Amino acid sequence: MPREIVPKIAIVFWFAASVACLDTPEFQRNLPAKVIWGVLGKDVELPCDITPPIPSDNFKMVFWFKDTDGMPLYSLDARGGPLGEASHLAMSDDLGSRSYFIKDEQPSKARLRIRNVTIHDEGVFRCRVDFDNSPTRNFQVNLTLVVQPSAPRIFNAEGNEIKRNSSAGPFLEGDELFLSCQVTGGRPRPSLTWWHNNTLIDGVVDSSETSFTIVNQLTRRHTPRSFWKSHLECRASSSAIAGDVVRVVPIVVLLKPNKVKIVTPNDLLSIHKPQNVKCETSGSYPPAKLTWLLDGKPIRNAVVTEEVTDSFTGSIISLNVVADNDGKDLVCRANNPRFPGGSLEDRRQIHVAYPPKVSVKLDSGVNSPVKEGTDVTLRCDSSARPSPYGYRWYHDGHLVALNESGGVLPIDHILTLKSIQKKSQGQYACFATNTEGGSYSSPFDLIIQYAPRCKKGYEVMRVGIVKHEPLVVQCHVDSIPEDVRFSWTYNTSKGVFPVLGAKMHNNGGVSTLHFNPSTEDIDSLSCWATNDVGKQEQPCLFYIIPAETPESPRHCILRNASHGGLEVACVAGADGGLHQSFVLEVNDVTIPSPPPGVTTLSDQGEAKLLYRALGDKPMFRLHSLHPGREYQIMVYAENAKGRSEPPVLLPSVRVEAEIPADTLHETDTTTRPGSEGYPSSRQNLTVILVALTAAAVLLIVGIVATAVTIACRKTPAAARRQTTRRKSSDDLEMSEAGFSEGFQRRSAQYRASMYGLQETEDRISRLIDGPDLILAPVSFSQQNSEY
Structure with a gap:
């Protein structure tokens, strides 16, 4: 018999004999x-x-039983020695072999360890403890296996289940988050909890104790930003020793931008070049879109460069500004297109450098138009960044220089005019400059009111008087306002007397007096005018002289007209004190061819008067002359006293080419011999004046263009010498940009004077006012003669 079986048999018999009565059901x-x-x-x-119940007692033996089995599955024998040397005996091949009794330092914590529990191990275990002197003790333990619940299932707020490998959401940052986790079964009743980053966030079960399905609803009133790119865990467990049944669900959280900043320094922007401005935003998911606004309006057609990552967006805009953008708000707006209302913006007030925008204003307290003799202050108002550092003033296109004695004081943006006169009237402009450039203002019309004065050329006049005939005199005055009142006086050897009972007709600045002198002792007439400003200081004088016949015209020339025919132009002589008109008579003096066999003793043909023309000026155009015939032209002046003697005679006039018969000569009236009245040449005069004016303008343009070309071809050295001799044209001439047509015309005249063209303009003026300077064409015929 094996030695190890002997103790077992001994224990069995001892156990059966001694305690059989204590193990009954x-x-x-x-x-x-x-x-x-x-x-x-x-x-x-x-x-x-x-x-041991008694401290002096000793532990002797331990037996472990399962269910109702009467044989122990495990025993510990400590008889005959200390507990540490007790023998362990497993009575069962399976359960006993997987069992081992652990003696703890504290006897109360002694325990039987069963390894690798199986389903068959579940049941009621009994521990029997025997002592030397104390009664036997029994402890019963119910070993129950834990049953875990089902795998958790997760549902959203709409009740839809979130399948595995799917995400929950999306949820908006700051909005409510709701998820429901459910399990079934489990023993003991399982716990159901929500976790985030191993932190318990909800451990409250929301189902009843008797419910087979256990539910935990996770509700967050404000979804935190920390949930972005993370996951939640639903953990179910019936016992801590059994561990957790876990369901992990990723969540999608949409974030609004939490930062947006225009990072480029807020420097002064120039209108002359684009400026790059950068804006950055972060914290948005998906990445935010950056948009630019200026003065509340989106910036369009701008070059924009973007840089985008998962949570960062950068935008660089090439900003082109204009002067009107100064002081406006530049806004960089970050917007998450998937997050309603999830936008954030940064704004700054931009400052734009631009050339001055200037205008001329009349100083407050003075009304326009201004009365003569008043002190006037003109102010050059400017809007510019940076502030202007230089100003210039112009009057009718000419630079205004400081003249303290004359009362002209241009100081920076203020122009003071002391005791202004009529000559101060005109268009004023200012020029302001800063680092961005310079600008001219629009012209400001300074209108000056002044008392009447005689119109230029009408200050002193000689008036012829015819005995027993009324005297007709016209007085021309210049004034602002033009509404004037006239009065007349006459001067005799006995004194000055008002003109009473005369017929006077006033029309604007012209007063026509029909006066029958009551005495022959009248030296002169004086015309006085008054307006709201005051009375005329010096009267317009009309010296009374006996009327005479006019002088004959002089310096008459004959030439081909530009549109066919011939032109006759003379210089008028003295009018004899009365209004004079001019008469041109044309006679056909062609010698007729004698018939065959007939001879004549005369070498002159009989003159035949073709027509007579009358004009206010001695200028006439002839269109009815036939080529191959010979004409005699006579010009004279006449007034109420008679005609000039002797008349100017232009003999032997011939035309070279055929003149259209249907072309009319420009006269007022045409008469043949024996008819009444005189021919008129007013239409002739109008056409001539228009043609001469056009020729004069073309001449000025040609001369100015030639002068500019020559000036541009100067060598640099010559240009420097020119600079040292006089001021530059920029200092003397103002740009015409933005000026009215009248201002440009005066500027052109000023340039003409700068290039030595004053003589040319005087000549043109004489061409227009008098016929003695009519310029003959270069291709003038041999009949061009002066008499």
């Missing part, structure tokens, strides 16, 4: 049972307190 049912939970496949420890 009745005894076991009355023992209290402590429930111990075990997990399938894991170790479990069943407690057994081996502390």
Whole structure:
């Protein structure tokens, strides 16, 4: 017989003989049972307190039984020695071999460890403890296996299940988040919790104790930003020793931008070049879109460069500004297109450098138009950044220089005019400059009100008087306002007397007096005018002289007209004190061819008067002359006293080419010999004046263009010498940009004077006012003669 079997047999017989009466079923049912939970496949420890009831007593033996089996599955024998040397005996091949009794330093914590618990291990275990002197003790343990619940299922707020490998959401940052986790079964009743980053965020079960389905609803009133790119865990567990059944669900959280900044320094912007401005935003998911606004309006057609990552967006705009953008708000707005209302913006007030925008204003307290003699202050108002550092003033296109004695004081943006006179009237402009450039203002019309004065050329006149005939005199005055009142006086050797009872007709600045002198002792007439400003200081004088016949015209020339025919132009002589008109008579003096066999003793043909023309000026155009014939032209003047003697005679006049018969000569009236009245040449005069004016303008343009070309071809050295001799044209001449047509015309005249063209303009003026300077064409015929 093997030696190891002997102790077992001895123990069995000892156990059967001594304690058989204590292991009856009745005894076991009355023992209290402590429930111990075990997990399938894991170790479990069943407690057994081996502390002696009496301190002096000693532990002797321990027996472990399962269910109603009368034979122990495991025993510990400490008879005959200390507890540490006790022998362990497993009575069962399976359960006993996987069991081992652990003697703790504290006897109350002694326990039986069962390794790798199986489903068959579940049941009621009893621990029997024998002592040397004390009664035997029994402890009953109910080993129950833990049953885990089902895998958790997760549902959203709409009740839809979130499948595995799917995400929950999207949720908006700051908005409500709701998820529901559900499990079924489990023993004991399982716990159900929500976790984020291993932190418990909800451990409250929302179902009843008797419900087979266990639910935990996760509700967050404000979805935190920390949930972005993370996941939530629903953990279910029936026992801590069994671990957790876990369902992980990724969540999608949409974030609004939490930062946006225009990072480029807020420097002064120039209108002359684009400026790059950068804006950055972060914190948005998906990445935010950056938009630019200026003065509340989106910036369009601008070059924009973007840089985008998962949570960062950068935008660089090439900003082209104008002067009107100064002081406006530049806004960089970050917007998450998937996040309603998820926008954030940064704004700054931009400052734009631009050339001055100037205008001329009349100083407050003075009304326009201004009365003569008043002190006037003109102010050059400017809007510019940076502020202007230089100003210039112009009057009718000419630079205004400082003249303290004359009362002209241009100081920076203020122009003071002391005791202004009529000559101060005109268009004023100012020029302001800063680092961005310079600008001219629009012209300001300064209108000056002044008392009447005689119109130029009408200050002193000689008037012829015819005995027993009324005297007709016209007085021309110049004034602002033009509404004037006239009065007349006459001067005799006895004094000055008002003109009474005469017929006077006033029309604007002209007063026509029909006067019948009551005495022959009249030296002169005086015309006085008054307006709201005051009375005329010096009267317009009309010296009374006996009327005479006019002088004959002089310096008459004959030439081809530009549109066919011939032109006759003379210089008028003295009018004899009365209004004079001019008469041209044309006679056909062609010698007729004698018939065959007939001879004549005369070498002159009989003159035949063709027509007579009358004009206010001694200028006439002839269109009715035939080529191959010979004419005699006579010109004279006449007034109420008679005609001039002798008349000017132009003999032997011929035309070279055929003149269209349907072309009309420009006269007022044409008469043939024997008819009444005189021919008129007013239409002739109008056409001539228009043609001469056009020729004069073309001449000025040609001369100015030639002068400019010559000036541009100067060598640099010559240009420098020119600069040292006089001021530059920029200082003397103002740009015409933005000026009215009248201002440009005066500027052109000023340039003509700068290039030595004053003589040319005087000549043109004389061409228009008098016929003695009519210029003959270069291709003038041999009949061009002066008489």
